[in-house]
Structures are given as C-alpha cells and as structure tokens.
Amino acid sequence: MNLAVLGAGAWGTALAIHASARNATVLWARDAQQAGRMQSERRNERYLPGVPLPERLRIGSDFDAAVAHAEGGLVIIATPMSGLAEMLARLPADAPGVLWLCKGFQEGTGALGHEIARRVCPQARVGVLSGPSFAIEVARCQPTALVAASADAALCDEAVAALHGDSLRVYTSGDPVGVEVGGAVKNVLAIATGIADGMQLGLNARAALITRGLAEMTRLGVALGAQFETFMGLGGLGDLVLTATGDLSRNRKVGLLLAAGKPLAQILRELGHVAEGVCSAAMVRQRAAALGVDMPITDAVVAVLEGRVTPRQAVEQLMGREARPEH
Numbered sequence: 001m002n003l004a005v006l007g008a009g010a011w012g013t014a015l016a017i018h019a020s021a022r023n024a025t026v027l028w029a030r031d032a033q034q035a036g037r038m039q040s041e042r043r044n045e046r047y048l049p050g051v052p053l054p055e056r057l058r059i060g061s062d063f064d065a066a067v068a069h070a071e072g073g074l075v076i077i078a079t080p081m082s083g084l085a086e087m088l089a090r091l092p093a094d095a096p097g098v099l100w101l102c103k104g105f106q107e108g109t110g111a112l113g114h115e116i117a118r119r120v121c122p123q124a125r126v127g128v129l130s131g132p133s134f135a136i137e138v139a140r141c142q143p144t145a146l147v148a149a150s151a152d153a154a155l156c157d158e159a160v161a162a163l164h165g166d167s168l169r170v171y172t173s174g175d176p177v178g179v180e181v182g183g184a185v186k187n188v189l190a191i192a193t194g195i196a197d198g199m200q201l202g203l204n205a206r207a208a209l210i211t212r213g214l215a216e217m218t219r220l221g222v223a224l225g226a227q228f229e230t231f232m233g234l235g236g237l238g239d240l241v242l243t244a245t246g247d248l249s250r251n252r253k254v255g256l257l258l259a260a261g262k263p264l265a266q267i268l269r270e271l272g273h274v275a276e277g278v279c280s281a282a283m284v285r286q287r288a289a290a291l292g293v294d295m296p297i298t299d300a301v302v303a304v305l306e307g308r309v310t311p312r313q314a315v316e317q318l319m320g321r322e323a324r325p326e327h
Contacts, residue, residue, distance in 0.1 A: 001162045002073035004028060004066040006087055008038065008059070010047035010135035010273070011101050012078025015163075017139050020057040023073070023162055027059045028066040035061040047273075051139045063090060070096050074162055076129065080274045081106055084113055088120040097125040097155040099148065103183030103239075104276040105283035112180045112224075125152050128176050129159060130183045131234035132242035134249075141167040147234045148172050149179035171234060178230030181221035185298070186240040187251045187277030188284055189213035192301050193244035194255020195311045209297065210244050216295045220284070223291040251277035258304060259311050281305055296321060 001023045005016040008029035016027040029035035038044050039060070042053040053059070060066060067075060067090075074097050077087045081104035091098065100113050111119075117126045127150025138144050148159035148170055156172035164170040173179055192213065196205045217240065218231040230236055243249045254275050257267045268278065281302045288295045300314040309317070 001158070002070050003076060003162060004070035004073075005076045005078055006063070006066065007078030007083070007101075008034065008044060008047075009078060009080075010044075011133075011138075012076075013044045013048050013053070014051075014135035014139035015076060015078065015101065016057055017051070017054060018141070018165070018168055019076075019163060020054050022165065024069070025057055026066045026069045027057060028063060029059060029061050032061040035059050048136060048139050051136070067091060067095060072096060074099060074158055076101065078102070080104075081113070081276060081279070082274075085116050085120055088117055088124070088126075091121060091124065093123070095121075095124060097127070097152070097158055099127050099129045099150075099155070099159060101129055102276070103130060103180070103187060104280040105184050105287065107279045107283060110283040110287050112177070112184065114176050114180060125155050126150065127152060127155050127159070128179050128183070129163075129170075130179050130239065131171075132238040134242070134246060136248065138168065143167055143169075145169040145171065145234055145238070147179055149174070149176040149235065151176060173230060173233070173235070175227045175230045177224055178221050178226030179235035181224060181226055182217060182231055182236035182239055184276070184280050185213075185217040185220060185284055186236075186243050187275070188281045188298050188301050189217070189240060189277075190243040190249050190251035191255040191258070191275075191277045191281070191305075192297050194249075194252040194257075195259045195301075195304065196255075196315070197252075198256040198259025199311060199315065201315065206245070210240060213244070213297050214240060216293075216297055220288050220291070220293050220295060223293050224287070250275040254278060264305060264307070277301075278305060 003019050003023045003025045005012050006028045019025045077100040081102040131146035148156045160170045193209050285302050303309045
C-alpha cells in the first residue's frame with residue numbers, strides 16, 4: 001500500500017518509520033531545508049534524536065507529489081490540531097482515505113477533527129488514529145497498541161492492513177467521536193496530574209485525579225454522542241494513563257513546571273514542542289459548558305493556565321467541593 005505521512009514532527013516521523021517497513025511511504029515536511037537534511041542525513045535530530053531513518057523511507061517537501069503518491073492508499077495527517085483544517089483543505093477532491101494523528105479541540109472554534117472534516121471536506125473518507133503512544137517508542141519498535149476510528153469501516157480495515165504488525169497492534173472502532181474526545185481531554189488531565197505530582201501530593205492524589213478525570217472525559221464524550229465503552233479502551237483510559245503518568249508526556253511536564261512556579265509563557269518556550277492540552281483546555285471547558293457538563297478538574301486547569309489561581313489554590317478548591325455520589 002502507498003502511504004503519505006503529512007508532517008515530519010516526532011509522531012509523524014515515528015509512524016512513517018514504522019509504516020515504511022511494509023509500505024511505500026513518503027514523509028512530507030513543510031520546511032524544504034528540513035526535508036533535505038532528513039533525506040541526506042537519514043535523521044530527524046530535532047524531534048527524534050539518535051533514531052535512524054530507513055533508506056526506503058522517502059522524504060520531501062512537495063505536498064502535491066506526496067499526496068499523489070498515496071493514490072489507492074492512505075494519507076496520514078501528523079500536524080498539530082492547529083494545522084488540520086489547512087491540510088484537509090489542501091487535499092484534492094479525489095484524495096484517498098485520510099487519517100489524522102492530532103489530538104485536541106481546535107482553538108477558537110472548539111471543533112473536534114471529525115467536525116473540522118465535515119466542514120472542510122464533507123465527501124472525504126476520514127478517521128482518526130489514536131491511543132497511548134509516545135513517538136520515540138514507536139520509532140524504536142517498542143510494543144504499542146492504537147485504535148483506528150471512523151464511521152467508514154473499510155477505512156479502519158485499510159489502516160489495519162497498512163500498519164498492524166509485530167510491534168504495533170491496530171484495533172478498530174466505529175466511534176471516532178469518543179476516540180477524539182478521549183485524545184483531547186486526556187491532555188488537559190495530564191496537566192492536572194503533572195501539577196499534583198509536582199506538588200508532591202502523593203500517589204493517592206494521582207489515582208484520584210486519573211479516575212475522576214476519566215469520569216469527566218466520559219461525561220463530555222457521551223454528551224457529544226460518543227459511546228460509553230470507548231472511554232474504557234485505548235483511546236480513553238489507555239491514553240489517559242500514559243499521558244498523565246509517563247515522563248515523556250509534554251502535557252504532564254507543563255503541569256510539573258507550573259507546580260514549580262514557572263510562568264506558562266516560559267514553560268512553552270523551553271518545551272520546544274506543542275503541548276496540545278494548553279491550547280485545548282479552554283475549548284474543552286467551552287464545549288462542556290455549552291452542554292451543561294460538569295468538569296471541575298478541567299475548570300481548575302484552565303484557571304491555573306490563565307493565572308487566575310495558583311496550583312495550590314486549585315487543589316484546595318477541588319478538595320473543598322461538596323460530597324456527592326460517585327456515579
């Protein structure tokens with residue numbers, strides 16, 4: 001199968017490395033100089049230092065050529081959420097099936113990926129590829145499991161045919177809404193868990209945040225039309241546990257540094273990579289408020305990010321809430 005991966009950040013490069021083992025794969029980089037360096041040096045030192053790029057993986061900066069290469073195969077969009085609409089708009093009307101890797105709510109509109117696609121390219125065959133996955137581990141062929149979710153069952157099967165292998169299991173789901181909500185909200189909850197860990201609140205607090213955060217995620221997802229069961233799977237609980245507890249998590253790191261007293265602007269400069277939870281948090285709260293969904297942990301994260309409360313004040317407010325039934 002022919003594949004085009006659009007976006008040469010860490011995750012796009014990692015998936016292209018994996019995909020090229022069994023598919024004719026082109027990795028597109030927006031920056032021509034970056035593409036040239038990667039093609040000649042067989043490295044992506046900025047995002048995946050020390051990881052060699054297979055000789056069979058082609059790298060280029062010609063967007064139209066990359067998409068044309070994927071005819072009869074798959075296009076995988078690996079940009080941040082902020083670039084998804086642009087990528088979809090640039091695809092030709094006869095583009096093959098499209099999957100995106102980005103996780104979040106679009107800043108400004110609060111739209112999820114499938115809602116963006118419905119507006120930009122309503123006739124396209126689209127879906128999301130998500131789940132608990134750090135890019136460096138995929139690039140190193142360490143065992144990983146993902147879920148391909150789409151209303152188009154054939155597209156999910158194509159994703160399995162292209163990507164399922166010895167080191168990467170790909171499950172399928174007909175609930176792209178749930179998988180997208182899980183992928184977006186877990187980033188916000190990872191910031192909360194990072195704050196708690198940075199304040200050394202203990203493992204009890206971490207477990208409570210993850211569990212109650214999962215409840216928040218599920219409430220919002222079901223209100224948006226998702227299936228409850230999706231949040232018990234890879235795109236929900238699995239991704240949440242990894243991002244909230246894994247030391248490679250950028251969103252968790254944001255929380256740790258906020259707890260240390262660093263200003264958000266400085267944190268983002270030093271991070272050097274996109275932390276989607278920072279952009280998505282306010283949009284999650286906005287969508288939840290419009291639906292009347294209670295999300296106190298998300299509200300607390302937004303208040304900290306906006307500088308309205310300190311991390312300690314946010315914890316005090318959460319712990320001071322009235323007792324209530326768990327379910």
